[in-house]
Amino acid sequence: MKPLDSKTKVPYVVGSKSPTAVAINCASKAGEWIKSRLGLVKELDTKLSAQDLVTDVDKGAELMIRKLILTHFPDHDILGEEDVAPGAAAAVKALSEVRDSEYLWIVDPIDGTTNFVHGFPYFCVSIALAYKGEVIVGVIYDPIRDELFVAEKGKGAYIHGKKSEVSNDGSLSDSILAIGFNPDRDFALPVNMKGITALSGEVRSLRAVGSAALHLAYVATGRVSGYYEVGLNSWDVAAGVLLVTESGGVVSDTAGNPYHLGVRNLVATNGKIHAELLETLSAADATGL
Structure with a gap:
């Protein structure tokens, strides 16, 4: 995979047999099929709470992605949301079972x-x-807008082949932040609400679109300057975290410790507002730690 060369303006190219190409192909095919199923859900169930939904489309899309990945990389391991029981304990256990994998798709x-x-x-x-x-x-595909976000470690992050960069906002007061309303009503949501309340008086505005992955993609592209949420899973954020860091941003847990696959309480920013955001969450007792 070749990043955009600032001197020659060579377009972003992905090798046809690379893991990145496979991820792009999987995300694109699954995304188009998901889009075609809008309004046609046949099975609707709940998981962690009445607000935590799963459909036959989720399950079908994950099966499609699994088959495509294993066609190219039969020896790789896969951690998919739909194969994990609801709740934080189950998510932690599922991740621990594959933590020693050499190659792990999330x-x-x-x-x-x-x-x-x-x-x-x-x-x-x-x-x-x-x-x-x-x-x-890391690959995130939004089929409604046909937006493809791609990152490879050490080679930058791109949206449709154009390099993405985080915003230049230097303070919370200048920033739009993304936040989430977690479906875990017992622990995560009350903590998040404390953080949201504290941040609402410090930032220019708050946004919640209901997708952790898109929130992180929007941090990477400078559409928002930061994102905060407690109670996330590795499949919610792994791809988006790489997008943010490869776009020049910073990602940590809510105490400022470096990101790893087990982090569930997340802060991602353009870097310039990171310390101020962490301080605000700490003062509000909204870290979830």
Whole structure:
């Protein structure tokens, strides 16, 4: 995969047999099929809470992605949301079982299922590849807007072949932040609400589109300057984290510790507002730690 060369203006190119190409192909095919199923959900169930939805489309999209990945990389491991029981304990256990994998694909077939069910046009396919625990490929595809976000470790992040960069906002007061309303009503949502309340008086504005992966993609492209949420899973954020860091941003847990696949309480920013955001969350007792 070749990044855009600033001198020769050579377009962004992905090798046809690379893991990145496979991730792009999987996300694109699954995304187009998901889009074709809008309004045609046949099976609707709940997981963690009445607000945590899963459909036959989620399950079908993940099966499609699994088959495509294993066709090219039969020896790789896959961690997909739809194969994991609801709840934080199950997510932690599932990740621990594959933590020693050399190559691990981390898949969220529809990030934003509730939006998808209601026809609210903010959902995406999120696919990451980790090598020995470090994310090296991240792809997010928004089929409604036909926006493809791609990152490879050390080679930058791109949206449709054009390099993405985080915003230049230097303070919370100048920033738009993305936040989430977590479906975990017992722990995560009350903590998030404390953080949201504290941040609402410090920032220019808050936004919540209902997809952690898209929030991170929007940080990477400078559409928002930061994102905060407690109670996330590795499949929600792995691809987006690489997009942010490869776009010049910073990602940590809510105490400022470096990101790893087990981080569930996340802060991602353009870097310039990171310390101020962490301080605000700490003062509000909204870290979830």
